Amino acid sequence: MWPSNSLTERLNLDWPILQAPMGGLVTPSLAAAVSNAGALGGLGMWGFSREDGARRVAAFRQQSGRSLNLNYPLWDDPGDQRTASGPMREMLQTLFNEKGLGEVPQPAGGAGAVTADHLAMIEEIKPEVVSFHFGLPDDAILAAVKATGAFIISSANTVREAKELEARGVDAVIAQGAEAGGHRATFTGVDIGQQAGLFSLLPQVVDAVSVPVIAAGGVSDGRTAAAAFMLGASAVQIGTAFLRCEETDISDVHQNALDTATDEATIVTDVITGRPARFIKNRLIETLQASGLPALPIPAQLSLTRPLLASGDGSVAALFSGQSAALTKRRPAVDLIEALARETGERLKAFV
Ligand SMILES: Cc1cc2nc3c(=O)[nH]c(=O)nc-3n(C[C@H](O)[C@H](O)[C@H](O)COP(=O)(O)O)c2cc1C
Structure with missing residues (x-):
């Protein structure tokens, strides 16, 4: 075998x-x-x-x-999510303002x-x-x-x-x-x-x-x-x-977070993309969960949260990770x- x-x-x-x-x-x-x-x-x-x-x-x-x-x-195709996304965009706007990222975009993606x-x-x-x-x-x-x-x-x-x-x-x-x-x-x-x-x-x-x-x-x-x-x-x-691996295209903030992730660092949630996925738990996830707002369907939800990666701040960027990051x-x-x-x-x- x-x-x-x-x-x-x-x-x-x-x-x-x-x-x-x-x-x-x-x-x-x-x-x-x-x-x-x-x-x-x-x-x-x-x-x-x-x-x-x-x-x-x-x-x-x-x-x-x-x-x-x-x-x-x-x-x-999630269809037109512009109306449904109002409360989610409004809630995320606070984080976008804090990071100087302008307006939360309209949801996109088919x-x-x-x-x-x-x-x-x-x-x-x-x-x-x-x-x-x-x-x-x-x-x-x-x-x-x-x-x-x-x-x-x-x-x-x-x-x-x-x-x-x-x-x-x-x-x-x-x-x-x-x-x-x-x-x-x-x-x-x-x-x-x-x-x-x-x-x-x-x-x-x-x-x-x-x-x-x-x-x-x-x-x-x-x-x-x-x-x-x-x-x-x-x-x-x-x-x-x-x-x-050195050949990937992940941000420094993501790579740095993986450097220190422990066995208890991750959580499965749909709040970042609209489908359940495992991420390092951070302030972005806590804020989205605390809002109680349902995530938009994938990829509309992802199109709203993705720009936060540009902040370079690991507390508000989406940080995909499995449970064994500490072994890597x-x-x-x-x-x-x-x-x-x-x-x-x-x-x-x-x-x-
Ligand atoms: C950042 C990231 C993105 C992923 N994207 C995909 C994908 O686009 N398609 C896919 O089939 N699996 C994707 N997976 C899931 C993997 O196929 C696989 O199930 C998973 O990575 C295995 O667990 P591990 O991360 O502990 O090795 C992704 C996994 C990670 C970590």
Whole structure:
């Protein structure tokens, strides 16, 4: 199982390690460094036009000839939120004034989807892997993506979701435990308070599906990766540890906050983006929660809170993080992968 299995053979990987595609925070240089080191680099596509998406892929291909994962988060168009956003904008205005950021913008942003333009791009560039977050697209789009030869993956927060993904034809399921940074992947409205940790979820998903299972949530070093393989994972998908890599595009204030984050630093909340996601708890989250105002749907809520990042103040910026940030450190991606590969092998050997 470690380090070679059907998944690594199919995707031409040296190591069963996937770098989580984290939207625009992942640069083509990070994904290329990861793939060149024998793991799987991934690029988020949401928010990028076909041309910009293709430019990201071209930049990756210039730096790496190895496998690539393109990622599409999926959500409905929130519609016109201008009227509904009044109280939220008014409340946020106090923070914008404090930071000299001008007026809170009007809510913006449409559906998270594989548009016709992006489908054409996928057909042209034929990425080795196409991954989705928040379920799968409709059957016609899914079939068209599959027809390109792409290996299809998506995340599940429960056994029920894993089975549904398998029934719809994914090639592997990502079991995302509660420890994970970023958005909960649920597409069946799982109550976040009921989301299982990876230690519980992973073996139950492994028992329930026959496709390979990729473990996500809290995997950050050789110990945690080895534990995932012992629980039946065929690969691990890692987000927060890759956020620390020198090739990412995260702000200094975010990187500094991750330097000092402890096991009790994070919280899952929908107040920043409109969907439950894990962040380092700070004044922005406390203020939004104390207001009692419901978050606007994603990405409208995100469009209101995102400008606060420009303040350079970690108390009011959105700081995505998983629960294991304290186990991660700043370093080049190649060093992270080398360390994971070496330490995971050593840990697993110790049990033979
Ligand atoms: C900053 C951040 C952004 C993320 N964005 C995405 C995304 O766009 N698409 C996706 O499939 N997963 C995304 N994820 C979730 C990861 O795929 C994965 O479930 C998670 O990072 C695993 O937990 P860890 O952060 O403890 O490694 C994101 C995670 C983080 C930390």
